[in-house]
Amino acid sequence: MATAGETGGDLTGALLGGRYRVTGEIGRGGMGVVCRARDEVLGREVAVKVLRTHTDATAPESADLRVRMQREARAAARVRHSGVITVHDVIEQDGRPVIVMELVDGPSLADVLAERGPMDPREAADTGAKVLDALDAAHQAGVLHRDVKPGNVLLERGGRVVLTDFGIASMEAPGDDAATTLTRGGELVGSLDYMAPERAQGQQPGPASDIWSLGMTLYAAVEGASPFRRSSVYSTLNAIVTEELPEPRRAGALTPVLRALMHKDPAARPSAAEAREMLQAVAAGTEPAVAQPEEPVTQRLASPDNGQPPQRRRGRALLAAAAAVAVLAAGGVAYALTSGGGGNDTAASQPTANEPSSGTTADGSTRPEQNAHRGRGEQPSGPHKPGHGKRDGHPAGGTGSATPPGSYKGDGPPPAPCRSADAGKYDCTTWRSAASYDQSGARVGTLHAGGNYFYCQADLGRRETSGRWTNTWWARTDDDSGHTNVYVSDVYLKGGENDKPVPGLPTC
Structure with missing residues (x-):
């Protein structure tokens, strides 16, 4: 025994x-x-x-x-x-x-999503309203959950929704704060996918952090994937802290509520009671009363009207994420990129927002729609077609070739756009979301924009084109839909030229 x-x-x-x-x-x-x-x-x-x-x-x-x-x-x-x-x-x-x-007689929300796929928005709203009722009670009792995610939401067969796993909760306890708070200096605890941006930057969490995590949970429930999941800890943190929420495709009337719950500024998020009323309205099929929040700081920084070229703007965003990574590195990391609490908290892999629109070229390869998801004046600093030398609408100097935004202007040769990381991986930047394919050319998923790791690249003889950029080289990676060893066209990687490999990434 x-x-x-x-x-x-x-x-x-x-x-x-x-x-x-x-x-x-x-x-x-x-x-x-x-x-x-x-x-x-x-x-x-x-x-x-x-x-x-x-x-x-x-x-x-x-x-x-x-x-x-x-x-x-x-x-x-x-x-x-x-x-x-x-x-x-x-x-x-x-x-x-x-x-x-x-003992709760029923599966977790993560189990349901893995088995059934994305939820109906009204069903998700009803579930979220019940979780918020529990969170409201917890916050009034001075308890922050700090790990709200699909794996910690139990769905009893009779319709009851139960919030569980308070393993990293913090409590207000006068005179005993050191013994009841789990976050020490320089340490983060919790599941990274559902972590609020203020926690990712090492700031003190509050009730609004739980609200964000529930918003992430509901987004994953209706859209089929966590909105800011990337292929590495660094790129996930960067997305959480700096990137806009991908436009929901399946959420319907739940969309404005998700935006409110996941506002970058915790002070602009609704309280648990206010959010519960919004979700109850969606569940009942009525219009939710959602105040229009102010534009978050990260969006203003990324605005094309601020006079900075796109590469410079992205560089500032990456600096913000680097600060979050420094917090993690400073004091020993306690987090879970996927499941940290015994349940499967990864929703079923489905195509997510920001996928490239596609058609078929004459040779049968996939051709993303030109200029899709590109901001005004924004161009990738990646493979470019000679003879179209423009930057933000202005002709490039002298040579007639394109000058990508943020081009290297220092002495000596420019640094390679891909850099060796560890365990045979190389860090490169994808300038927009891209479809991923298996080696035979069948589409399997999506890789989001931002910093991602890759293994190698190969000329597969299939051409993919996006706007003025085209390439027959493909980089092997693990996508954000849960597929491993898949290929993404080099046309989406920053750096390189047409029909040539991206510097710094080895060939397969």
Whole structure:
């Protein structure tokens, strides 16, 4: 029979605290193993969360995990609401804390999305309104959840929606702030995909941070993918902090609510009560009362009217993201790019907003629509066609060849647009979202704009064209739709020339 100390294996059959008999495993996260169990005293089924053993963990790290589990129980128990998981008991087994909770009869939102695909906007709005009801109660009780995501929203079969996993919650506790706040200087905790921009920059979170995370959750629920997911931590942080929300395609009446929930400025987001009313209106089929927020600072910086060339504007945006990365590097990172809490929090991979429109060329290759999604005066500093030398509408000097925005003007040869990263990867920048294809040429997904990693590039003999740029070379990468070892046309990578490989990226 398994013992509670063997949390790396199957706990089925173990008796915890002399009372709770484990009958099966539900899921695993970075902190604990969640199992189904039977309370042999009261004769009811419960869920138990047992601290996982980490053989390479230091004593302080193990102690920190124990404190986190104790805080999780305290935070959840502090909020009295039907939409928050009920904690029955906290016990110890083999020196490790065990949280005994109600067993919710139903899957997580992440499970539902993985099985069914995107939700109807009204259904998503109804689910979100119920989560906001629970968040409102938590915020009034002085509790911030800080990890709202599809994997932490449980859908009971009777229609009840339950917010669970308060493992990284913070609580207002006068005189005990150091013991009840999980964020230390230079450290971020939580799932990166659903993290608010102020948290990504190391700022103090507040109730508005939970509102953002729920907005991200609902966006993923209706659109099929997290809006700012990219192929690396750096590019994901850059997107969260600086990029505009991709225009929803399936959200319908939910669209203005999503924009309000995910405003870059936390002060401009609605409260939990206000957001709940908006979502209830969408769920009921009526017009939500959404105030038009002011244009966020990041959008003003990216405006083509501010007198800066496109490359310069993007450089400033990347500096903002670099500051966020510095926060992560400074104090030891505690985050999960995908699942950090035992559930699958990645929605079903579906095409997302900002995909290139496409048609078919004479040779059968895909041809994205010219000038699609390009801002006024904006051009990629990537493969360009000789003889069309313009920059922001002005002729380039002398040579008759294009001068990409932000071209290198220093002494010596310009730096390669792609740079070696680690583990055989190379960091390059894609100037707009691009379709990804398998080696046979079948379209499979999408790669978003921004910094992305690539493995190598090859001349596959298929030409892709976008506006004035064209190329037969293709870069191999992992796209943002969950596909690995797929190809994106070099026409979308910054740097290089027509029908030539992009400098700095090796050939396959």
